[in-house]
Amino acid sequence: MQRLVEPAQYTSSTVAEHLDREGIAASIGSVGDALGNALMDSAIGLYKTELVKPQRPWKYLAEVELATAEWVDWYNHRRG
Template sequence: MLQRLVELTQYTSFRLAEHLDAARIAASIGSVGDAYDNALMESTIGLFKTEVIKPMRPWKTLSHVELATAEWVDWYNHRRLHGEIGHIPPAEYEANYYQATAKPQLTATN
């Protein structure tokens, strides 16, 4: 099971790198030992481990972990209220941002 997870992670990393390259997006990779660069990710991983992984163990299969992960990510992005962004979910904050910054569309009239 661990070998499958490692293979999946490596595959995802390669696919992400290809996707970023195709979109001409530079990946942000910090220097070795630079904890500040990964602080947000480390915090999120810590929450995930505290809220999902540790309380629900022992895990029976990788499929159970994958499903629980997908459910948590959906909850985290669409229903969890985040104090730093006005006590709304990230998806709502992002939608509000794009709505506020959207350029008006020109329409042709006869």
């Protein structure tokens, strides 16, 4: 089982390396551009408030992955 690690900054070298390995292009706004990531910051804030924080402590990455997939499905298709 893969152990869950503490969250890191979105700009960390670990995250950048993971994205690169998976062929994913990072989308990070320019320095001082407060509005560039406002929508994503809002969605991440909801995700943390509604899912991550109320259910912690998380023991395994698989738990977070499944809960995240379920939350994203709810957020995209059923929330009202």
